[in-house]
Amino acid sequence: xxxxxxxxxxxxxxxxxxxxxxxxxxxxxxxxxxxxxxxxxxxxxxxxxxxxxxxxxxxxxxxxxxxxxxxxxxxxxxxxxxxxxxxxxxxxxxxxxxxxxxxxxxxxxxxxxxxxxxxxxxxxxxxxxxxxxxxxxxxxxxxxxxxxxxxxxxxxxxxxxxxxxxxxxxxxxxxxxxxxxxxxxxxxxxxxxxxxxxxxxxxxxxxxxxxxxxxxxxxxxxxxxxxxxxxxxxxxxxxxxxxxxxxxxxxxxxxxxxxxxxxxxxxxxxxxxxxxxxxxxxxxxxxxxxxxxxxxxxxxxxxxxxxxxxxxxxxxxxxxxxxxxxxxxxxxxxxxxxxxxxxxxxxxxxxxxxxxxxxxxxxxxxxxxxxxxxxxxxxxxxxxxxxxxxxxxxxxxxxxxxxxxxxxxxxxxxxxxxxxxxxxxxxxxxxxxxxxxxxxxxxxxxxxxxxxxxxxxx
Amino acid sequence: xxxxxxxxxxxxxxxxxxxxxxxxxxxxxxxxxxxxxxxxxxxxxxxxxxxxxxxxxxxxxxxxxxxxxxxxxxxxxxxxxxxxxxxxxxxxxxxxxxxxxxxxxxxxxxxxxxxxxxxxxxxxxxxxxxxxxxxxxxxxxxxxxxxxxxxxxxxxxxxxxxxxxxxxxxxxxxxxxxxxxxxxxxxxxxxxxxxxxxxxxxxxxxxxxxxxxxxxxxxxxxxxxxxxxxxxxxxxxxxxxxxxxxxxxxxxxxxxxxxxxxxxxxxxxxxxxxxxxxxxxxxxxxxxxxxxxxxxxxxxxxxxxxxxxxxxxxxxxxxxxxxxxxxxxxxxxxxxxxxxxxxxxxxxxxxxxxxxxxxxxxxxxxxxxxxxxxxxxxxxxxxxxxxxxxxxxxxxxxxxxxxxxxxxxxxxxxxxxxxxxxxxxxxxxxxxxxxxxxxxxxxxxxxxxxxxxxxxxx
Numbered sequence: 001x002x003x004x005x006x007x008x009x010x011x012x013x014x015x016x017x018x019x020x021x022x023x024x025x026x027x028x029x030x031x032x033x034x035x036x037x038x039x040x041x042x043x044x045x046x047x048x049x050x051x052x053x054x055x056x057x058x059x060x061x062x063x064x065x066x067x068x069x070x071x072x073x074x075x076x077x078x079x080x081x082x083x084x085x086x087x088x089x090x091x092x093x094x095x096x097x098x099x100x101x102x103x104x105x106x107x108x109x110x111x112x113x114x115x116x117x118x119x120x121x122x123x124x125x126x127x128x129x130x131x132x133x134x135x136x137x138x139x140x141x142x143x144x145x146x147x148x149x150x151x152x153x154x155x156x157x158x159x160x161x162x163x164x165x166x167x168x169x170x171x172x173x174x175x176x177x178x179x180x181x182x183x184x185x186x187x188x189x190x191x192x193x194x195x196x197x198x199x200x201x202x203x204x205x206x207x208x209x210x211x212x213x214x215x216x217x218x219x220x221x222x223x224x225x226x227x228x229x230x231x232x233x234x235x236x237x238x239x240x241x242x243x244x245x246x247x248x249x250x251x252x253x254x255x256x257x258x259x260x261x262x263x264x265x266x267x268x269x270x271x272x273x274x275x276x277x278x279x280x281x282x283x284x285x286x287x288x289x290x291x292x293x294x295x296x297x298x299x300x301x302x303x304x305x306x307x308x309x310x311x312x313x314x315x316x317x318x319x320x321x322x323x324x325x326x327x328x329x330x331x332x333x334x335x336x337x338x339x340x341x342x343x344x345x346x347x348x349x350x351x352x353x354x355x356x357x358x359x360x361x362x363x364x365x366x367x368x369x370x371x372x373x374x375x376x377x378x379x380x381x382x383x384x385x386x387x388x389x390x391x392x393x394x395x396x397x398x399x400x401x402x403x404x405x406x407x408x409x410x411x412x413x414x415x416x417x418x419x420x421x422x423x424x425x426x427x428x429x430x431x432x433x434x435x436x437x438x439x440x441x442x443x444x445x446x447x448x449x450x451x452x453x454x455x456x457x458x
Numbered sequence: 459x460x461x462x463x464x465x466x467x468x469x470x471x472x473x474x475x476x477x478x479x480x481x482x483x484x485x486x487x488x489x490x491x492x493x494x495x496x497x498x499x500x501x502x503x504x505x506x507x508x509x510x511x512x513x514x515x516x517x518x519x520x521x522x523x524x525x526x527x528x529x530x531x532x533x534x535x536x537x538x539x540x541x542x543x544x545x546x547x548x549x550x551x552x553x554x555x556x557x558x559x560x561x562x563x564x565x566x567x568x569x570x571x572x573x574x575x576x577x578x579x580x581x582x583x584x585x586x587x588x589x590x591x592x593x594x595x596x597x598x599x600x601x602x603x604x605x606x607x608x609x610x611x612x613x614x615x616x617x618x619x620x621x622x623x624x625x626x627x628x629x630x631x632x633x634x635x636x637x638x639x640x641x642x643x644x645x646x647x648x649x650x651x652x653x654x655x656x657x658x659x660x661x662x663x664x665x666x667x668x669x670x671x672x673x674x675x676x677x678x679x680x681x682x683x684x685x686x687x688x689x690x691x692x693x694x695x696x697x698x699x700x701x702x703x704x705x706x707x708x709x710x711x712x713x714x715x716x717x718x719x720x721x722x723x724x725x726x727x728x729x730x731x732x733x734x735x736x737x738x739x740x741x742x743x744x745x746x747x748x749x750x751x752x753x754x755x756x757x758x759x760x761x762x763x764x765x766x767x768x769x770x771x772x773x774x775x776x777x778x779x780x781x782x783x784x785x786x787x788x789x790x791x792x793x794x795x796x797x798x799x800x801x802x803x804x805x806x807x808x809x810x811x812x813x814x815x816x817x818x819x820x821x822x823x824x825x826x827x828x829x830x831x832x833x834x835x836x837x838x839x840x841x842x843x844x845x846x847x848x849x850x851x852x853x854x855x856x857x858x859x860x861x862x863x864x865x866x867x868x869x870x871x872x873x874x875x876x877x878x879x880x881x882x883x884x885x886x887x888x889x890x891x892x893x894x895x896x897x898x899x900x901x902x903x904x905x906x907x908x909x910x911x912x913x914x915x916x
Contacts, residue, residue, distance in 0.1 A: 283743070441899060
């Protein structure tokens with residue numbers, strides 16, 4: 001990149017907000033995984049929307065790639081500056097601008113970390129329901145751009161259902177507001193949703209209006225233990241079918257249970273094929289009744305044992321275990337494929353059985369865990385890119401998991417996005433007419449293809 | 459329209475499904491109001507997506523306007539064939555294709571009437587939360603195309619939150635599927651939402667996958683009576699702020715209360731300035747607790763009296779009254795302006811006071827009623843287009859109500875859409891850059907501007 005351009009960026013955002021050292025370029029070259037590494041030419045930290053606008057105007061004129069980035073916790077390559085250019089790091093735009101208790105909304109800048117928001121609004125007994133498990137580092141701009149999910153989506157839905165409006169800087173530098181501050185809003189086409197889950201390829205979100213909810217007074221955690229992971233899968237939809245909507249339903253298989261017990265023994269049943277973790281929330285009477293119903297239903301459909309957490313501390317242990325289970329998957333091998341497939345809930349047992357078959361067929365271990373309550377599983381395969389034979393078999397198995405999910409009426413990504421990771425599958429499973437519509441919108445809004453180029457499709 | 463084209467339509471959908479009689483053209487010339495009347499050249503009833511595709515291919519080639527239409531219950535002119543051409547009436551595509559109890563979803567054709575769906579899925583103890591009050595005639599295709607709302611949106615949100623996927627025929631005749639059958643789905647741009655609330659200007663929805671919920675076991679209705687309508691407005695957000703989310707919060711002012719008592723006396727307080735009707739749903743213990751909390755909060759913030767419906771029959775009377783209240787507004791004058799403004803909930807008292815001021819300023823009666831729980835009010839002005847002086851004053855007052863709502867951080871339409879009614883306001887309040895983005899998407903998908911032309915913008 002020309003030194004004169006870097007000087008222009010310095011004059012826009014200030015000298016201290018432009019980095020070009022090799023350490024800085026390295027630091028912003030990868031995402032929450034290290035599966036893809038590509039250095040930007042320059043790292044820019046804007047602090048206002050008009051600075052973002054000025055940077056984009058230059059980039060658009062000079063046709064320089066711009067990859068927006070929040071906490072960099074994403075796992076499908078979305079924030080990796082794949083074609084170099086500017087890494088536009090939004091973490092300094094991290095103000096909680098307003099909490100409107102009367103309207104149950106918050107106005108935030110994109111660099112606000114989810115956990116910081118959670119702690120701040122808890123003082124007003126409010127919460128933001130989407131709960132991607134990267135909440136300690138993930139920022140709202142990224143969560144919106146990836147339409148983040150998490151365990152609590154079973155009851156509360158995904159990020160897009162809690163975004164009322166955004167301020168966004170278009171690739172051409174115009175600053176526009178889409179949506180608004182009200183839930184009901186039918187004023188022309190719903191452009192807001194085009195930017196949610198666009199993975200930063202259409203513009204840079206510089207402010208967002210979030211819908212909040214009152215914190216439920218009581219939560220209760222229930223664990224159901226199974227000798228057959230597919231039976232656990234069936235219990236998921238039997239509980240829902242029976243009229244109970246817990247806020248979370250998570251599945252951990254035998255492998256995950258045992259890794260957790262190695263790391264932090266909390267008395268999980270090491271011989272179980274799987275456990276389901278449920279959480280109910282609401283007023284205490286409702287939660288008590290729902291817990292009973294969950295215990296009944298899960299026993300009826302094959303749980304050999306049901307435990308109800310005796311207090312909040314006990315419950316916290318289970319959820320810590322679940323979080324550790326996820327971490328264990330990533331820590332246990334040189335190369336990890338952690339899928340993000342999602343199927344209609346009734347098809348969870350089929351998907352689990354498919355994983356079992358493929359494990360045998362390709363002689364690899366396939367771990368099953370994830371947000372079973374909304375059909376969103378993260379089957380994982382541990383392999384090593386340097387062990388060609390094992391790696392190739394793992395790749396084949398993973399491909400068939402994705403194809404299997406799509407055949408079952410599901411999708412190839414529930415909450416992680418396409419990014420770099422899923423491009424070849426995206427092309428394979430998406431109707432070319434639909435891809436062309438998406439590409440048409442991309443050309444319309446970003447004629448010079450400067451925003452996060454190289455992502456979603458090639 | 460050339461007779462040869464009509465013959466082509468007949469060969470596609472069958473002779474019995476093409477109407478050209480003057481009665482038929484008249485019957486499909488207006489919407490749920492009679493504010494806009496324009497006859498189509500031909501009325502076509504497709505029964506399959508491929509028939510829709512064949513009709514659109516011809517229309518696209520011949521550049522003939524096509525206005526899709528369901529039950530025709532909309533109130534902003536959306537389904538009026540403003541530039542003639544084809545009225546594409548979807549009411550014969552009215553099959554409920556599948557009810558998936560395991561996945562809590564239903565697959566429906568666009569002509570299914572909401573009430574028919576409600577009755578059918580109630581057999582499986584399921585419901586579709588959005589509840590536009592035109593449910594006896596409104597069809598799912600139209601509800602999706604207008605992103606319909608209703609009273610229950612306070613707790614459950616609007617239509618778009620319950621649409622997982624659609625099959626849509628593009629103006630060029632291609633049949634595509636957008637979204638899918640799962641809640642979590644991040645596979646490229648969210649094109650699904652562009653079609654939701656596009657008012658039929660981008661394509662024809664031929665199938666939809668709906669998210670359903672289990673029917674809550676118990677409901678309870680609470681009425682709070684006020685001597686000051688603005689205090690009622692304040693109670694709305696005080697109740698929510700206090701952590702209770704009823705499924706409905708409706709506001710009726712003194713005029714509406716008295717019209718109801720004339721039509722069907724049920725003992726509403728005729729001297730009250732306003733009443734709020736709340737409905738809570740859930741398990742009985744939760745509903746009992748929430749009702750108490752509502753009674754406490756409303757009394758604290760100015761309710762002079764609170765009544766709790768003693769049983770379901772009693773509750774039904776209140777809700778029948780509310781429905782009659784709406785009907786009364788339309789029945790009481792030759793010309794009715796019924797607004798659809800929406801403001802952040804904390805601004806409801808300001809909006810109500812603004813209506814009071816404008817009533818004085820222009821010497822017209824402004825009735826206030828609507829879905830106060832989500833800030834969506836329908837202030838109404840009764841006038842007569844033949845009384846020029848009164849009509850002009852009414853128009854001015856209505857314009858200022860809309861401007862006032864926008865100034866308060868709200869929007870000009872919460873659930874009725876722009877259609878023909880709000881075009882001039884749409885242009886006035888919408889950023890031209892945003893309008894251009896919308897027009898760009900329109901040109902991209904409908905290059906010959908055949909789909910419902912003349913709507914949203916001019």
